[in-house]
Amino acid sequence: MVREILIWPDPVLKKKASPVAKVDDSIRGLIDDLFETMYAADGVGLAAPQVGVLKNVIVLDTSPRQPEARPVAMVNPVILSLEGAITYSEGCLSIPGEAEDVDRAAIVTVEYLDADGQSQTLRAEGLLAVAVQHETDHLKGTVFVDHISSLKRELIRKRMKRLKAERAEQREAPPA
Ligand code: GNR
Ligand code: NI
Numbered sequence: 753m754v755r756e757i758l759i760w761p762d763p764v765l766k767k768k769a770s771p772v773a774k775v776d777d778s779i780r781g782l783i784d785d786l787f788e789t790m791y792a793a794d795g796v797g798l799a800a801p802q803v804g805v806l807k808n809v810i811v812l813d814t815s816p817r818q819p820e821a822r823p824v825a826m827v828n829p830v831i832l833s834l835e836g837a838i839t840y841s842e843g844c845l846s847i848p849g850e851a852e853d854v855d856r857a858a859i860v861t862v863e864y865l866d867a868d869g870q871s872q873t874l875r876a877e878g879l880l881a882v883a884v885q886h887e888t889d890h891l892k893g894t895v896f897v898d899h900i901s902s903l904k905r906e907l908i909r910k911r912m913k914r915l916k917a918e919r920a921e922q923r924e925a926p927p928a
Contacts, residue, residue: 753785753788754788754789755803755804757789757793757802757803758802759847760897761909762846764806765801765802765890765893765895767801767806767893768806768891769801769805769807769809769890770808771807771808771828772807772808772827772828772865774869775827775866779807779809779827779867782805782807783811783825783827785803786809786810786811787823789803791813796812796814796816797811797812797813797887798811799891802846808828808829810825810826810890810891811826812826812883812887814878814883817878818878818879818880821880825867827864827869829888829891830863831861831885832861832862832863832873833861834857835858835860836857836858836859837856837858838855838857838858839853839854839856840853840856840879840882841854842882843896844897846895847895847897847912848915849911849915850908854882854896855899856881857881857885858881859875860877860881860885861874861876
């Protein structure tokens with residue numbers, strides 16, 4: 753099921769998500785929905801809080817930009833190490849139409865539970881490394897605009913306010 757993606761600023765996107773106690777069928781259902789929602793929106797990652805679920809679950813698929821990459825779901829991800837530096841022009845499905853440079857680590861090592869509840873470790877670089885940091889930020893209640901200047905952030909806040917007003921109007925008066 754494709755779920756609705758919350759648009760920033762939304763109070764839920766500022767909250768810290770909680771660890772998953774057990775990877776059961778309800779978590780696997782959430783993972784399926786996250787993939788379906790991410791692909792429907794043409795994203796390379798999605799975090800559960802973006803669909804209003806404050807649990808430590810993320811999905812990633814950077815294969816549009818990294819042909820060797822494959823889809824990965826992470827429950828309770830923990831970053832073990834960060835190496836090097838990269839500046840990447842980031843977007844976010846919760847901040848549509850915006851992109852800004854963000855400084856990140858170039859290589860990330862992350863430990864997580866897979867959809868079977870098995871512990872896994874992944875060392876990522878390039879867009880996947882950036883996306884892991886972007887998605888784990890979402891679990892802490894942080895979005896990429898928290899890493900840019902307040903001037904740029906406040907301009908984006910105004911544009912998101914306008915976008916939300918337009919969408920609310922469309923919902924009230926759908927085209928005939
Ligand atoms: O689809 C997405 N693209 C992207 C591009 C550069 C850096 C990070 C990302 S993640 C983003 C999807 C998203 O909002 N995930 O939370
Ligand atoms: Ni995002």
